[in-house]
Amino acid sequence: MSQKRLKLLWLQSITCNGNTHSFLNHPDLFSILSHFELIYHPVLETSYDIQALLSGRLDCDVLILEGSFRQEGFKKGGIEVFELVKNYAEKAKHIISAGTCSTFGGIFKQYDPDSISGFCFNGEERTESYEKYASKTISLPGCPIHPKWLSYVLMMLSHGKKIPLDELHRPQELYGITVHTGCVRNEYFEWKVDTKGFGLKEGCSFYENGCQGPYTRGSCNKILWNDTSSKTVVGTPCFGCTEPSFPKTALYTTKTNMGIPATMPLGVPRRAYLTATGIAKSFKIKRFEERIITYDS
Amino acid sequence: MKIAEKKARKRESIILTALQLFSTKGFHKTTIPDIADKLHMSVGNLYNYFSSKDMLAKEIIKFTSEVLGNEIKTVNMMDISSEEKIRKIVEIYFGMASEKPEMIEYFLRVYLSHREVFADGCEGMTCVSGFITEIMIFFDDGVSKEELRDQDFFSAFGLFMGYLGGMVFLKGEEILPRELDEYVDDISRNIYYALKA
Numbered sequence: 001m002s003q004k005r006l007k008l009l010w011l012q013s014i015t016c017n018g019n020t021h022s023f024l025n026h027p028d029l030f031s032i033l034s035h036f037e038l039i040y041h042p043v044l045e046t047s048y049d050i051q052a053l054l055s056g057r058l059d060c061d062v063l064i065l066e067g068s069f070r071q072e073g074f075k076k077g078g079i080e081v082f083e084l085v086k087n088y089a090e091k092a093k094h095i096i097s098a099g100t101c102s103t104f105g106g107i108f109k110q111y112d113p114d115s116i117s118g119f120c121f122n123g124e125e126r127t128e129s130y131e132k133y134a135s136k137t138i139s140l141p142g143c144p145i146h147p148k149w150l151s152y153v154l155m156m157l158s159h160g161k162k163i164p165l166d167e168l169h170r171p172q173e174l175y176g177i178t179v180h181t182g183c184v185r186n187e188y189f190e191w192k193v194d195t196k197g198f199g200l201k202e203g204c205s206f207y208e209n210g211c212q213g214p215y216t217r218g219s220c221n222k223i224l225w226n227d228t229s230s231k232t233v234v235g236t237p238c239f240g241c242t243e244p245s246f247p248k249t250a251l252y253t254t255k256t257n258m259g260i261p262a263t264m265p266l267g268v269p270r271r272a273y274l275t276a277t278g279i280a281k282s283f284k285i286k287r288f289e290e291r292i293i294t295y296d297s
Numbered sequence: 298m299k300i301a302e303k304k305a306r307k308r309e310s311i312i313l314t315a316l317q318l319f320s321t322k323g324f325h326k327t328t329i330p331d332i333a334d335k336l337h338m339s340v341g342n343l344y345n346y347f348s349s350k351d352m353l354a355k356e357i358i359k360f361t362s363e364v365l366g367n368e369i370k371t372v373n374m375m376d377i378s379s380e381e382k383i384r385k386i387v388e389i390y391f392g393m394a395s396e397k398p399e400m401i402e403y404f405l406r407v408y409l410s411h412r413e414v415f416a417d418g419c420e421g422m423t424c425v426s427g428f429i430t431e432i433m434i435f436f437d438d439g440v441s442k443e444e445l446r447d448q449d450f451f452s453a454f455g456l457f458m459g460y461l462g463g464m465v466f467l468k469g470e471e472i473l474p475r476e477l478d479e480y481v482d483d484i485s486r487n488i489y490y491a492l493k494a
Contacts, residue, residue: 258445258453282423
């Protein structure tokens with residue numbers, strides 16, 4: 001691989017640093033970064049400092065954006081961040097919106113939903129930036145993103161590979177499935193057995209405890225967190241953090257209408273779901289009523 | 298007519314005939330030869346369609362549930378309020394009880410009264426899912442439109458269907474002084490008041 005390394009610039013707007021920190025957890029962080037020339041990064045030592053960044057004169061092939069955007073009023077060193085972003089977005093060959101804030105608006109959008117958004121999307125709606133920059137933008141929503149979602153994209157770009165995207169510019173490899181896919185609780189989902197509490201090994205959190213996994217796009221149960229586990233595996237509901245509608249409220253409670261989940265699994269017609277549910281609930285499967293591990297005391 | 302289509306029609310005619318006999322003569326008093334005789338077919342041929350009387354009984358409840366479910370589905374698809382839907386469902390239920398009494402009678406007097414026949418193969422809602430699913434959709438729509446109060450499904454279901462079933466049962470016992478359709482107004486209103494948000 002003798003091709004020239006791409007220049008990588010990581011630019012933050014209003015952010016909690018969550019995606020920056022998540023990426024630091026990548027077990028092969030420096031190996032991945034070695035494929036790039038790191039121009040600027042908010043917490044890693046780089047060739048240029050923030051003053052150089054603010055000058056707008058740095059080169060940039062891959063621009064990683066983190067945080068929510070506002071056309072006016074978010075300043076860094078006296079410079080409007082949005083102007084800075086546009087400056088580097090012009091130069092970049094590829095733009096990666098890392099996290100739900102920079103993709104759809106996310107948590108920070110809640111402060112002022114009318115003026116704060118993601119870079120190319122405001123929720124699911126296209127922003128003014130879409131027309132100009134969407135063709136080179138890859139959306140990586142998540143709160144935060146999984147470090148390996150970003151490394152997948154970076155390595156594909158560094159090798160000049162095309163990344164198939166969906167209509168919201170998310171890589172299909174990562175977001176073509178739901179968080180439900182691969183969840184260890186799927187047997188309980190199939191037989192409609194609720195969990196009896198958070199953190200238990202048994203039961204599904206979809207029916208009462210707010211799990212959004214069946215209608216949230218993401219690969220949290222395919223590419224495990226810390227190479228070990230996921231929210232739904234350990235018994236916490238999926239909060240739907242990759243979705244344009246994130247964040248919702250009452251995250252630990254399933255909204256139901258007379259006991260029927262108000263939101264259906266992705267793409268599943270309600271009539272089909274209810275038919276299957278009625279039949280599944282008619283049977284009591286002894287194994288699913290029991291604890292997986294019986295402790296002595 | 299293709300053979301498969303002919304068989305399907307024959308199958309349905311067996312179901313309808315058995316439904317009528319079970320509902321009027323009683324499940325245990327009706328035999329497979331009775332059903333075959335009424336259809337002018339041999340007992341052996343009838344067994345080609347249903348391997349036992351119990352199996353036939355289960356297919357009948359699925360059939361009636363689908364018929365009633367399809368009627369309610371039509372109502373669910375209408376762009377009308379939950380109050381109006383309640384009235385239409387009551388009309389459908391009472392209409393069926395008057396015009397096809399065997400359908401409702403079978404549910405009340407065979408399905409609910411001979412649970413041992415349905416224990417294996419019709420567990421829980423398995424054989425009545427066509428009907429139950431549409432009732433679920435009706436409740437779900439009503440609550441999401443904030444027209445019906447959010448509550449436990451079975452509390453609402455029992456109130457609605459228990460009420461209608463009870464009235465039809467009273468009619469069957471010839472206790473009701475008036476025809477069922479004369480009760481539609483009051484009963485629809487009572488159900489709506491009990492379920493509304």
